[in-house]
Amino acid sequence: MKTRKNKKTEELLEKLEPKTSDNLLTFKGVGKHYGSIIALRDVDMVVDPGKVTCVLGDNGAGKSTLIKIIAGLHQHDEGEFMLHGSAIKLKSPRVALDAGIAAVYQDLAVVPLMPIWRNFFLGSELTTGVGPFKKLDVQKMKDITKQELSDMGIDLRDVEQPIGQLSGGERQCVAIARAVYFGAKVLILDEPTAALGVKQSGVVLRYILQARDRGLGVIFITHNPHHAYPVGDSFLLLKRGRSIGYYSKSEITVGELTAQMAGGAELAELAHELEQLGGHDEELSEAEAGATSQTTA
Amino acid sequence: MSSITASPSHKKKSATTDERVGKKSTLSILLGRPEIGALVGAVALFIFFAIVAPVFLSPASLATVLYGASTIGIMAVGVSLLMIGGEFDLSTGVAVISSALSASLVSWYFGLNVWVGIVVALLVSMLIGFINGIILIKTKLPSFIVTLASFLMLTGLNLGLTRAIGGSVSSPSIANMEGFQSAKAVFASSVNIGGIEVKVTVFIWLAMVLIASWILLRTKVGNWIFAIGGDEKAARAVGVPVVRTKIGLFMAVGFCGWVLGMHNLFAFDSVQSGEGIGNEFLYIIAAVIGGCLLTGGYGSAIGGAIGAFIFGMANKGIVYAEWNPDWFKFFLGLMLLLATVVNIVVKKRAESSK
Ligand SMILES: Nc1ncnc2c1ncn2[C@@H]1O[C@H](COP(=O)(O)OP(=O)(O)O)[C@@H](O)[C@H]1O
Ligand SMILES: [Mg+2]
Numbered sequence: 094m095k096t097r098k099n100k101k102t103e104e105l106l107e108k109l110e111p112k113t114s115d116n117l118l119t120f121k122g123v124g125k126h127y128g129s130i131i132a133l134r135d136v137d138m139v140v141d142p143g144k145v146t147c148v149l150g151d152n153g154a155g156k157s158t159l160i161k162i163i164a165g166l167h168q169h170d171e172g173e174f175m176l177h178g179s180a181i182k183l184k185s186p187r188v189a190l191d192a193g194i195a196a197v198y199q200d201l202a203v204v205p206l207m208p209i210w211r212n213f214f215l216g217s218e219l220t221t222g223v224g225p226f227k228k229l230d231v232q233k234m235k236d237i238t239k240q241e242l243s244d245m246g247i248d249l250r251d252v253e254q255p256i257g258q259l260s261g262g263e264r265q266c267v268a269i270a271r272a273v274y275f276g277a278k279v280l281i282l283d284e285p286t287a288a289l290g291v292k293q294s295g296v297v298l299r300y301i302l303q304a305r306d307r308g309l310g311v312i313f314i315t316h317n318p319h320h321a322y323p324v325g326d327s328f329l330l331l332k333r334g335r336s337i338g339y340y341s342k343s344e345i346t347v348g349e350l351t352a353q354m355a356g357g358a359e360l361a362e363l364a365h366e367l368e369q370l371g372g373h374d375e376e377l378s379e380a381e382a383g384a385t386s387q388t389t390a
Numbered sequence: 391m392s393s394i395t396a397s398p399s400h401k402k403k404s405a406t407t408d409e410r411v412g413k414k415s416t417l418s419i420l421l422g423r424p425e426i427g428a429l430v431g432a433v434a435l436f437i438f439f440a441i442v443a444p445v446f447l448s449p450a451s452l453a454t455v456l457y458g459a460s461t462i463g464i465m466a467v468g469v470s471l472l473m474i475g476g477e478f479d480l481s482t483g484v485a486v487i488s489s490a491l492s493a494s495l496v497s498w499y500f501g502l503n504v505w506v507g508i509v510v511a512l513l514v515s516m517l518i519g520f521i522n523g524i525i526l527i528k529t530k531l532p533s534f535i536v537t538l539a540s541f542l543m544l545t546g547l548n549l550g551l552t553r554a555i556g557g558s559v560s561s562p563s564i565a566n567m568e569g570f571q572s573a574k575a576v577f578a579s580s581v582n583i584g585g586i587e588v589k590v591t592v593f594i595w596l597a598m599v600l601i602a603s604w605i606l607l608r609t610k611v612g613n614w615i616f617a618i619g620g621d622e623k624a625a626r627a628v629g630v631p632v633v634r635t636k637i638g639l640f641m642a643v644g645f646c647g648w649v650l651g652m653h654n655l656f657a658f659d660s661v662q663s664g665e666g667i668g669n670e671f672l673y674i675i676a677a678v679i680g681g682c683l684l685t686g687g688y689g690s691a692i693g694g695a696i697g698a699f700i701f702g703m704a705n706k707g708i709v710y711a712e713w714n715p716d717w718f719k720f721f722l723g724l725m726l727l728l729a730t731v732v733n734i735v736v737k738k739r740a741e742s743s744k
């Protein structure tokens with residue numbers, strides 16, 4: 094099982110190899126440990142402009158660790174992380190931002206009590222004047238915030254309201270619009286749909302596609318294959334810190350993706366148990382189908 | 391917060407106006423301000439003392455009240471900013487004395503112009519702030535512990551060094567030293583306004599409040615202060631220089647301590663090395679009464695000033711009303727409690743509902 098995956102990854106990397114410098118980001122055998130805890134090991138991945146790379150995995154799989162490396166919050170200990178083909182280690186989020194990498198975190202990088210426009214420009218404020226009289230260009234920042242949000246199709250009533258008053262989906266959208274406005278080349282989204290209802294998730298997925306269409310390389314992290322599959326171009330599957338597969342969309346179906354995530358062995362076991370119990374024919378055939386598609390993927 | 395004030399440049403019709411936003415009434419704008427609770431309290435207290443002690447309304451009494459308020463308010467400026475930035479400082483009370491002692495002991499011991507001592511004191515004050523900040527950042531300990539430790543150490547240093555250098559619990563007089571008169575004119579003189587002597591600290595205080603408000607509402611640094619107090623991780627993630635901002639805040643508190651320390655020194659000519667203990671709470675109380683949240687991310691410099699004014703009114707008002715000053719602390723405690731409850735309500739309003 095292990096060899097098959099490694100081969101697959103190698104093939105994919107080989108396919109991408111000739112145009113490495115066109116790849117926005119490349120991961121080769123990247124690993125990271127927190128003290129004695131190995132959070133991530135041997136991860137290969139490629140991010141391209143105008144493409145959505147999905148990272149899937151259960152809780153604790155190492156998804157957040159992966160993006161924290163890309164966003165400059167942590168540094169990897171093993172392997173190579175390349176930006177435009179040259180190996181780098183990003184020392185801080187500021188460095189990552191300057192390199193065009195913007196992240197929208199699970200625990201939302203917004204300050205709830207601050208107005209929307211102040212959040213939008215936080216860390217990159219516009220000013221007028223010189224020297225000690227340099228002051229915030231409040232009106233310009235408000236106008237741009239309003240304009241950028243409406244360009245993304247987010248119609249907010251008042252950019253003065255504290256961002257904490259917005260819904261989870263709206264806050265995600267503000268964060269995405271902010272990244273797009275500040276010229277991000279790579280947009281990282283850590284489980285943006287995890288806490289959202291169906292409709293709100295749909296809205297966020299639409300913004301992911303908008304960002305992609307503007308030429309950004311999007312890294313979309315989720316544990317929901319049904320959110321990942323429709324928008325994704327390639328899929329990295331993580332489990333307990335290891336890569337258990339890396340596929341492009343043409344190589345995998347949503348069913349196979351689900352089965353991979355659930356884990357073929359677990360599903361086979363479940364099928365076995367259901368069989369022994371008897372009387373759960375429908376569930377049984379589903380679990381079996383899952384287990385089979387896993388092995389044939 | 392900051393933003394709720396309509397800025398004067400709003401006259402031109404801009405993209406920020408939207409027909410779905412009902413024009414906010416002046417009242418509802420006011421109700422969203424952090425210092426509204428303190429303002430109402432200040433007005434109520436003013437009316438109360440005006441009734442029970444009519445002498446309170448005389449210009450001379452008001453000047454005295456303002457002076458009392460300024461000695462708390464100067465520190466409350468820095469303490470408010472720090473609190474909005476999510477930290478607080480228990481060493482401020484004794485750090486004021488450390489600054490005054492540095493100035494007087496250095497100029498006395500070396501026989502220098504007192505202005506040299508004043509500059510040394512400024513460096514000492516800023517250094518105390520810097521050390522508080524850097525220890526906080528490096529150890530990741532809560533500011534309660536870090537500044538409690540520096541409070542104790544400074545208390546000991548104040549007493550120990552003063553005795554070791556000057557041989558007494560109070561610093562030696564510097565009244566006859568070069569530069570004393572000019573320093574007194576800057577830090578501890580009075581200005582005559584329509585026959586009323588108003589202490590210069592009142593003007594220094596008001597200037598500092600204005601500058602702090604400007605920084606808070608109209609500069610990048612102000613934005614960063616709100617952000618690190620509101621959500622430090624989020625601020626860091628979007629590139630706010632958290633470490634620099636935090637250390638800068640502690641140093642700003644140090645600067646305020648220097649200003650007050652110099653006033654304390656030049657109002658007389660020597661300093662008691664055991665003074666200052668407990669004053670740190672008065673500054674924090676002024677900031678909290680003025681609407682700064684203990685948890686950070688919310689508040690204003692004006693609020694801290696109103697808090698200090700309330701303090702000054704209660705402090706002197708009780709005297710004018712000829713009550714026993716023993717009651718003052720009770721008053722202060724009650725006010726603090728009321729203010730904190732009002733703050734929570736105001737914050738909830740700001741967070742949710744329209
Ligand atoms: N700062 C940290 N210190 C120690 N262990 C951590 C830290 N962050 C994450 N981990 C551990 O690393 C593993 C991967 O975590 P994470 O990347 O957050 O997973 P995910 O986002 O996929 O749920 C988990 O076992 C988690 O407990
Ligand atoms: Mg996570």
